Amino acid sequence: MRYFLILATTTLLLAMPAAQAATVQLGPNTLNFLGRPALTGLQLAMHDALGRGRATPDLVACVDQIKPAAFSPFFQSMLDGGVEADELAQMEQFFASPTGLHYQDYTVAQLYQRLGKVPPRPVKPLNSAEQTAVRFFATTSAGSKLLTSHLLDSSAAKARLQQHIALLVDRCHQSIDQTAETNKE
Numbered sequence: 001m002r003y004f005l006i007l008a009t010t011t012l013l014l015a016m017p018a019a020q021a022a023t024v025q026l027g028p029n030t031l032n033f034l035g036r037p038a039l040t041g042l043q044l045a046m047h048d049a050l051g052r053g054r055a056t057p058d059l060v061a062c063v064d065q066i067k068p069a070a071f072s073p074f075f076q077s078m079l080d081g082g083v084e085a086d087e088l089a090q091m092e093q094f095f096a097s098p099t100g101l102h103y104q105d106y107t108v109a110q111l112y113q114r115l116g117k118v119p120p121r122p123v124k125p126l127n128s129a130e131q132t133a134v135r136f137f138a139t140t141s142a143g144s145k146l147l148t149s150h151l152l153d154s155s156a157a158k159a160r161l162q163q164h165i166a167l168l169v170d171r172c173h174q175s176i177d178q179t180a181e182t183n184k185e
Contacts, residue, residue, distance in 0.1 A: 025076070025088075026072070026075065026076050026079060026083065026088065026091075027088060027091065027092040028069075028092075029091070029092045029095035029096045029100070030088070030091040030092060030095055030146070031068070031069065031071070031072045031075060031076070032068050032069075032095070032104065033091075033095045033100070033103075033104050033107075033146070034068075034071065034075045034146075035067075035068030035069060035070070035071035035072065035075065036068045036104060036107075036108050037107055037108055037111050038068070038071045038074075038075075038161070038165075039066060039067070039068045039070065039071060040108050040111055040112070041111060041115075042063060042066070042165055042168070042169075043063055043064055043066075044111075044112070044115055044117060046059065046060045046063045046064075046169075047060060056176075058176045058179075059169070059172055059173065059176065062172035062175055062176060063168070063169065063172055066168060066172075070168055071164065073164070074160065074161060074164040077160075078157065078160070079145075082145065083142070083145065084141075086141075086142075087140075087141050087142035087145065088142070090137075090140055090141070090142035090143070091142045091143075091146065094133075094137045094142075094143070097133075099126075099129075099130045099133045099134065100137075102123075102124075102126060102130060103126065103130065103134055105123045106123050106125065106126055108123075109122075109123035134147075
């Protein structure tokens with residue numbers, strides 16, 4: 001449960017609630033930036049649950065197959081109406097850049113470290129130029145919404161994330177059950 005709370009807090013710090021702006025479809029780079037830490041937290045929690053006898057190897061294997069895009073509906077709904085088209089373009093441009101990609105990797109590596117785990121591959125800290133670029137992006141309207149907004153740190157937003165996580169885990173349970181039924185026949 002500790003991992004789910006850390007996961008919720010981490011991912012909620014990266015997004016914002018819906019506002020009055022027009023609906024804009026989030027792009028793949030932005031969704032990947034948001035989805036990777038959420039998925040990583042879920043996967044680490046499931047591996048921990050396996051070690052404690054609270055999850056089966058089949059369930060963990062299924063969760064390990066989930067892609068960051070599985071969190072797209074959650075983040076899209078949380079940002080829907082709160083991101084302008086020009087902000088989306090800024091997000092996509094930043095997260096597709098070498099600095100943005102490194103920042104994504106570094107964010108995930110930090111999540112591992114905060115949970116007392118070793119990242120699957122070492123990630124170098126951001127260099128001075130990258131840190132400057134991230135700080136600059138954080139000052140833009142788009143960056144502020146994703147990197148510095150704490151507006152989603154509400155119990156309602158956390159509950160919605162937990163519901164989405166439960167939905168993903170339930171899909172794995174259903175897949176395991178269907179496989180078991182197929183194997184019986």
